[in-house]
Amino acid sequence: MNLKAKICVSSTSSMADEKLQISVQGLTAHGSVTLKMEVTTDEGYLFKSFGRFKADSSGCVNLSRDQSYGGSYSGIDQMGLLCSLEPSADIVQKFPRFHKIDVKQPMKFSLSLYNIDVTSVEDLDQLQSDGKLEEFELDSCEFERWFMKPGFKIEPKTYEKDGFFGTLFLPPGEGPYPGVIVMFGGYPGLLEFKASLLASHGFASLALAFHGPNMGNFFFEDDVPCADLGYFKTAVDFMIGHPNIISSGVGLMSISFSVHIALMMATYLDHIHCVICVNGYIWNLHMRYLLGDKRMEAEDYGFFKKVQRGMEVEDGTNVRHDVYTKISVSHLHSLEGKGLIPFYNKKNIGYMMVAGLEDQCLPADHYADVFKILLEDAKHPNFEVHKYVGAGHLIEPPYGPVNNHMAILRRPVLTGGSPLPNAIANEDAWSKQIEFLRKNIIGQSTICTLKQLHLT
DSSP: OOSSOEEEESOSEEETTSOOOEEEESOOTTOEEEEEEEEEOTTSOEEEEEEEEEOOTTSOEETTTSOBOSBSOOBOOTTHHHHTOEEOGGGGGGOOOOOOSOTTSOEEEEEEEESOOOSSHHHHHHHHHTTOGGGGEEEEEEEEEESSOTTOEEEEEOHHHHSSEEEEEEOSSSOOEEEEEEOOSSOOSOOOHHHHHHHTTTOEEEEEEOSSTTOOSEEEETTEEEEEHHHHHHHHHHHHHSTTEEEEEEEEEEETTHHHHHHHHHHHSSSEEEEEEESOOOSOOSOEEEETTEEEBOSOTTHHHHHHHHEEEETTEEEEOSOSOOOOHHHHHTTTTBTOOOGGGOTTSEEEEEEETTOSSSOHHHHHHHHHHHHHHTTOSSEEEEEETTOOSOOOSSSSOOOOEEEETTEEEEOOOOHHHHHHHHHHHHHHHHHHHIIIIITTOSSOOHHHHTOO
16 A cells, blocks of 8 residues: 555545545645445445546645536535445345434544546446455545534434424523424435434424334225324424423425425414424415314325326336326415415415426426415515526435435335535525524524624
């Protein structure tokens, strides 16, 4: 091994939504090298990426300054190796989703530097299987990416004891902190990585599951799919009653299936300051919601069967064709009492819509347009719409690869998005969402100061 060549990473332990500086020193001037990155997810899936670089006259490579001449990505991109990670060839057909399951443990990455010029990650794999790759290795290192800061508090909540299933992440200290409820979409059970990351920015964040095993809030009534909106009210009441959380109200962060739920909560529940919607439909399409004696009916109770019929197979992947209709504003207004969610009438609630224009699950671009028209027509004073060219259905916290496939109904489904555009969307949308939450929760609180919040 050449001891002169050295990989430098700005931090061997950092938060997952923080940028890294990656560079190499001690190379031959103008020499060609390959950097390879690997990481194994909590579910045991191996992801890889690589880039081909040329050293400058001083024998240095800096990823924030120097372009990759080929590999998993091309051009200058400081976080390119992380954002272009792909599942290894042996698991591609399993359509693994890149995400964090156990937020109490870091995601561990490895970086290797080779004095070789290759055209594919398979070339590197072949050299490794032949036992020849090590002779080209100049240096290697490891670093960690965390989804929760040390010293933060965790409060698990169970359906049996607390009336809802989730995990509350609290910054250290007494607060009070702005509260946010974070929901995912069709993925059953609990995902915590977005809420735990949000907590690192000074929020009391509740990761809230709302369907899956051992949860009774979704049920059937005379063959009609139903959900208890009281389940979500219980979560809101818990948050505003917590001694370390601002009591005036909370923000909601939703994506996909949970978007219409968040809009229902804003319409029919109290103590909601703002709602963030990412790539979702904005009316009650297929569920009867109950809140005490009140029933909110839906447009089409047979929708789930249409989803199954609407799946078509293209090259082994299930693709949705015209399952979600491009509903018009006039048609939405005709659904009063049977699907319309008049969220736009709540003038004291801030709304944000984030839409990926390459979303292959639903017409997110169209729904964002309708969302905007409804709010404009109502002369709503506080809303934002952000659209991202080339981004798919899953716009998530930054500096990870695009998940352009995922399993729905136990089948792989194309969700859309290209690596570079999705990476740009993830970074920009995440910062905008954090700013939006701060403005709308802290701005409406009369008891909270920035000093109390310890915001970073």
